[in-house]
Amino acid sequence: MTVLFENESGIVFGFPLPPLLDLLVRHVTEYVKCPYEVEVSVSLVDRESIHRMNREFRRVDRPTDVLSFPMMEYGEPADFESGEFLASRTISPGTGELMLGDIVLCGEVVREQAEEYGHSERREFSFLVVHSMLHLFGYDHEGEEERNVMEEHQREIMEQLNIRR
Secondary structure (H helix, E strand, C coil): CEEEEEECCCCCCCCCHHHHHHHHHHHHHHHCCCCCCEEEEEEEECHHHHHHHHHHHHCCCCCCCEEEEECCCCCCCCCCCCHHHHHHCCECCCCCCEEEEEEEEEHHHHHHHHHHHCCCHHHHHHHHHHHHHHHHCCCCCCCHHHHHHHHHHHHHHHHHCCCCC
């Protein structure tokens, strides 16, 4: 497993990010029973950068907490045998690992939401990474049924990791 991490935000949290990212990425990968070793890129950016990206890629003109850029397509979430997945599967020539995609988090929004929701920055950061990892595995929350499934997975993963509100 490879987690490529870059902090472009200048924000420093009171917990070490690389070991937490390794734990989260590994746990979600095992949770969805991914049969591959994975490579994920994670960037921590400032409010202006994520606002620009949100406007460019989602056509939403405001900052957001996290953006997910999956490399693969799935017939169904985490279906590693579907034709869509097999046709879009991308293996890193450097590591031989499945290139899941990119996660972009806004450190300022992580801080604000942690305060707003009354829990730790570590919990908020972890939740957003778990949420984004599920997107990289094909989960979404556009419809009510999809949202319910994704939220249940998020709850189970956070409980398994013992990261609580």
